[in-house]
Amino acid sequence: MKKRFLVTVMLLSACSQLPTERKVEVDTLHVPVKSTVPAATSNVPEEIIIENDATAESLATDFEHVFVDTDMTFSGTLPCADCPGITYHLNLFRDGRFAVRQEYIDRNQVSIVRGIWLLEKRSLHLVNQQQTLPAFHFLSNHQLAMLDLSGKAITNENYQLQRETEFRKLDTRQAMLGLYSLSNNEASFTSCSSGETLAVANTQHHLPVMRQYQQDERLNGNSVIATLVGRRGQDEQTNTLFIDKFEQFWPSAVCPDQVQPGKLQGVVWRAEKLANRYIPQQLNIRVIFEKNDRLYGFAGCNNFNANYKQRSSQLNVEQLVSTRKFCADSSELENKFTQSLQSADRVEVNGDTLQLFQNNKLILQFKPAIN
Template identity: 30%
Template structure:
C-alpha cells in the first residue's frame, strides 16, 4: 500500500508542478542554417556540467537545429553512463524561455540569457534558487555525436527500402538493412493492408551519417538496434499539439501492451469523457459503453461501466479486457495527442489516440 501511495503522489506532483500552459506550434525553418532573433545562428550546440547528488556532475550537451529539432545528451561523469533524447523545441511567446518537448510528461525549460547562454529552469518553469551552475554555454563547433535513442515514428517499406519518419521532429530517415531491421520489416509486411501503408513503429536505434550506395553526399540514416513493436491504427499525432482529457474522442490503440485490432465491419473501441456530467460514453467495438468517472488532478477512476448486450463474431474478448482495464484504472497522463491509463502500481493498462469527435 505504501508503494501505491508513493506512485499516486508522484502523479499529483506532476500535475501541480508540471503545468506550463498550452503548447505553441512552431513553424519549422526550411534553411539548413538560420539566425533566430533570440538564439542566434543555428544549428548550435550548448554544453555545461550540472550538479549531481551522487556523482561529480552531469554533462549536458544540447544541439538545436533550425527545423526545431533538438538532440540532448546527458553523461553522468565517472559512471560511464549516457542518456540520449530527441524532440522539438520552441521559444515561448515572450522570447525568454526555450522549451524542449520529448516523450516526457513535463518539458525541460531554459531561460534564454543571451544567444550564447541558457540557464536551466525548475519543473515549475521558474529559476532554480541555488548558487550552483545550471548554465549551458554555446560551443565553438556544432557537435553531432552518434545518439542511442528510443524512437517512435511512421515506418513504411517500399521497393526493397524502408524509411522511418520520427514523430517528435518530423525527420525522415532511410533505414539501414542491418541489426534488427529484419524484425521490423517482417512485422510491417504482416500488418500492412496496402503496399504503401505507413504504420507506427517503436524501436531503439542510432542515427548515423552514411554515404549512399552511389557514393553521394553523406546523409543521416537509422540503424534499428532493437525492434520494440508495431502499432496498427495509431499515428504520431500532430507535432507539438496536445489534447485535453475531457471532451476528446479517444480511440483505443493499445491494451495491456498489445496493439488493438479492429475486426472488419466493426466500430473502433473508443471513449469520450463528458466533463459536464462526468459521464463516460463510447464503444467497446461491439457494444456501446457507458459509465461514470471521478477525476482528481492526475487520478481518475471509473464506475458503473456497462455495455449493451450484443454478441459479435469477433472482438468480444478484447472488449471485455477494455472494460476490465477501465475498472482497474487509478491514474492518467496525456502526452501530446495520446492518453495513457495506469493502475495503482503504475502499470500501463491502455493507450489511446485523440481523433476528431464523432
C-alpha cells in the first residue's frame, strides 16, 4: 500500500513540470509514425511530390528561377523600326549554346547567329562576339518577353516569343553574296558580309556551278562574286557550305565593303524603289553596270542584259535582251522595272544609293546588294 502511494506521488510531481499554457487538441493532431532511420539522418527532408506541370511552373516562377534542362524552341515575330517585322526562330540548348534565325519580312535578309546563353534568374542574354541580340525575360517556362533598354520586360504581346510544343531544328538556308574560287575541283566561298571562308560541298547543286565556272574563260582560275542560296553544315561540318540554289556569277563585281562612294560600275545593285513604291526584296531585282558599257542582271523572274552609254550624269540604256519565263508573283513588277530602266536619262550615285531619273523625276532607286 505504501509503495503504490509513493509511485502515485512521483507521477503527479512529474506532471506538474509541464507548461500549463500549452494546449494540444488531440483530435486534430496527426502523430507521425516513428521512423527507423537513425538519428544522424533524421533531418533529411521528405521528397516533395509535384502532381502536374502547372505546379512545377508556379514553383519556378515564385522563386524567380527558370531551368533550361531540355532543348527548347521559341518563335514569333518582333517589331522592326523600318520594316513590317522580324521573324525569330530561337533554339536554346541545355548545354549552354543557342542558335537563332532572324528573317526580315519583305526583305531578302536572313541572319543565322550562334553563341552561348546566360541566365540570370529569369533574364536571358544571348552572347555573340560579332552581333548584338535582344535580351529576354522568362514570363513563364513557355513565354519570352523582350527587354527594353532599361532591362525591363515589355508586356506588350507584340514583343514576345512563344515556346513550341516540340524542339525544331533551325532552317539555316539564306541568300549569300561572296567570292567563289575553284582549284582542283575544290571550291571555297568567302561571304562579303561576314568575311568567313567556307569549303563548298560537292553536291548535285554544286556540280553545275563548277561546270559553268570551268567553261567560262573570264572566270576560270579567278575569284568571282557569286550569288546563291545556301546553308552551313551542322556539328563537324559547320565550316562547310551546302548550295541549295545557285543564281549567277558577277565577273566584274567586288564586295560592297570595297565599293568607293559615288561609283556606278562594278557594284551589284539591288532595286529598292520603283518610283515611290518599295520593291519586295525577296524578288532580288539586281543589276550591274560594267566598264565595257554593258549591263546585266535579274529582274525578279528573268535574266537580262543590254548596252548602255554614260556621259557624266547622262544615261542611255538600249533595249534589253531578256529570257522569257513567266512568274505569276513578279512578272507585272518585272515589266515596270525593265521599262523604267530603259527610259532612264540621268544617273546619280550618292554614297551607297544609286538613283535613276527620267525628265528629272526619280523612277528607280538601288542599294548595294549584300546577299
